[in-house]
Amino acid sequence: MGLTVSDIVHLPVMNTSKVKTGMELLKEKKVEWVSVIETPVENFVRKNEFVLSTGVGCEKDSTIFENFVKDIIKSGATVLAIATGRFIFDIPDRVLQLARNEELIIVDIPWEVRFADILQSVMRKITDERQTERKQAERVRQQLIDCVLLDKGLEEIAHTLYKNIKIPLAITDSHRAIRTSQHFNKTILHAYEGEGNKLQNASATDIQFSEHPLYYHINEYEFEKDAFFQLHILNNHKTQGFLLFQPKEKKQLSWFVMNVLEHALTACALFFVKENAIELTEIRLKDNFVLNLAKQETKIDDQLFSKANLLGYDLSKSYICMVGDIRYKEAIETNENDNPKSSSLQSMNYYIQKEITYAGKLFERITMTTFDEDQVIIYLETGTAPYIETVNQFLDTIERRLSELLSGMELSWGIGTDKNNNLAFYEGYQEAKTSLDIGIQQHGSGQRTFFNDTKINRLLMNISKESEISEIVKETIQPLIDYDKKRQTDLIHTFIVYNQYKGNVSQTARELNLHRQSLLHRLRNIESLTGLLLVESDDFFLLELSIRLWMLQKL
Structure with a gap:
């Protein structure tokens, strides 16, 4: 050409x-x-x-x-x-x-x-040649677009591109993972995909041989003295991937070749948009399926099995449900290539989902995941090992990897029991959610609470539903509630810490960062307001039980 x-x-x-x-x-x-x-x-x-x-x-x-x-x-x-x-x-x-x-x-x-005759003849020849090139480039453009419209994929795009320009090439995604290649140097591809730090920007070399605008967007790289070029595959100013090509000589980059490369970038961008749309649709379908599985009291039947199979899930396995509460201490800082700086929950969910999938593959367990506002719901295949040990190892892996990626994030977990009945998914979620609420209410964020460890709390929650008991609780601690609200103090919390340290004044004062006399003053106020003596075992038990029931009623 x-x-x-x-x-x-x-x-x-x-x-x-x-x-x-x-x-x-x-x-x-x-x-x-x-x-x-x-x-x-x-x-x-x-x-x-x-x-x-x-x-x-x-x-x-x-x-x-x-x-x-x-x-x-x-x-x-x-x-x-x-x-x-x-x-x-x-x-x-x-x-x-x-x-x-x-x-x-x-x-x-x-x-x-006459020069005029030469100019006329040469210009006509140039015009005819350019028109031929444009027609050929247009045919290639239609072939590349057809690859996307007919669902032929990146392999066919790369094949069509190589057939027309005869230049070794490769196509990657935005993470530099090689998706397909045509006669490209395998050593360079391995370095580009896994050892990008070994690549060097080539020296400032004039690679422009015509005025095609795409020349100004080419990046040149060197690897062990071999040069190759890179173009960004863009959609809405966001990088979807990269097109790599390695001409033997720079003069191969003619106007026609650059036109075809430009059309290839468009075809690749359309492919990635289409692929992302399909992936997002699949993710939404899976999210909705798992969320309905958790929150709707639906029995497992043949229809539900079939729907699960279409989404790649196997409901015949035994699963344990975990519910995680996501809290952020500070803004999330992320690196340039993988984690764009963002505080949005949606972008963080992507990385959480990614690590859950990774941990599932690591332990060879099926995982089903969805998100409900600021909580993540996970169903993990239990297998034959004790489920408590499996769950702890699984969550350790997730939290360890997330702590390296996302600073300032804290996860609290509630874990249900290993169930095997027609309402196992719904009941497992209810157990995990109850465990999470009790754990946060009792111990704050950052803890793991298993349903089997919440028996006393669940017993108290049932007791607290009795009207007569509720009246006793209110009568006992209402003076403390009113006092705390009016004076901006926290006598209830003071008693909880005092009880936690089994009445040790020194340890309680240290934990609350109070002077010993200030703590004693607060304890006398508690006795005065409630009419109960903290040194009397029955009075102490009544106050402790009332506060615990009151706190459980807030769940």
Whole structure:
């Protein structure tokens, strides 16, 4: 593809012209434009131009003419066609030798041949060639788009691209994972995918051989002295992946090739958009299925089995339910490639889901996950090992990896029991949710609470539903509630800590960061407001039971 010097010198208008240098280069050298120039050249000539000149101003001094030719060579022009017979009669041998050394093609044009005729003929040829290239590029564009529309995938896109440009290439996703390649250096691909730090930006090299705008977006890299190029696959200004290509010579990057690469970027972007849309749809379907499994009192039947199988789930296995509460201490800081800086719950859920999937594969257990506002719901296949040990190892793995990725995040967990009945998923979620609420209420965030360890709390919750008991609880601690609200104190919390340290004043004061006398003053206030003596076992038990029941009623 592309117009060569041979195409031009064989035009009828050039029949009387003579090629003085570079005969062997006629079929190799490309021509992209034609111009007429006289001295000085300055920056009026571009690369790959067919330059016409009369040599006016150079007729009296061959050195001036030689410098003129040097400037043409420096500009990167392909051909210098000199009209001889008025100003330049014979092209000096040293100028011809200079042109041979620098691979500049010099053509001798008789004076009587009009430049206007040459310009017209060459421009028509360039226009015809460009039109042919555009039609060919358009055919390739349609082939690439069809690969997406007909669900042929990235492999077919890469195959179609290579078939038309004959340049080794590869396509990656946004994480640099190689999705497909065509004749690309495998060593470079391995380094690019797994050892990107070994890649180096190539030295500032002029890779522009035409004015195609895509040239300005090429990144050049080197790996062990092998060079290759990279283009970003973009959608809505976000990188979806990368297109890598490795021409043998930079001059392969013609206008046609760049046009085809541009169409390939569009096709790849469409593919990734379509793939992401399918993936998001599948994720939503799975999320909704697991959420309904947890929150709706639905029995497991053949219809539910079939729906689960379509989503890749196996409900015949035994599962344990875990509910995690997500808390953020500070803004999330993430690295540039994998974790864009964001405090949105949705983006954090992505990384949590990713680590849950990783942990499931690590322990060879099926996982089903969904999110409900600021909570994550997980069903983990239990297997034959004791489920408590499995759960702890599973959660350790998740939390350890998340702590490396997302600073400032804290997870609290409630864990149900291993159940095997028609309402196992619903009941398992209820148990895990109850365990989580009790754990946070009693111990704060960052803890794991198993349902089997909440028996006393569940017993108290049932007792607290009795109206007579509720009245006793209210009568006992209402004075403390009112006092705390009015004076902005926390006598109830003071008693809880005091009870936690089994009445040890020194330890309680240290924990509350209070002076010993200040703590004693608070304890006397508690006794005064409730009419109970903390040194009396029955009074102490009544106050402790009332506070625990009151706190459980808030769940």
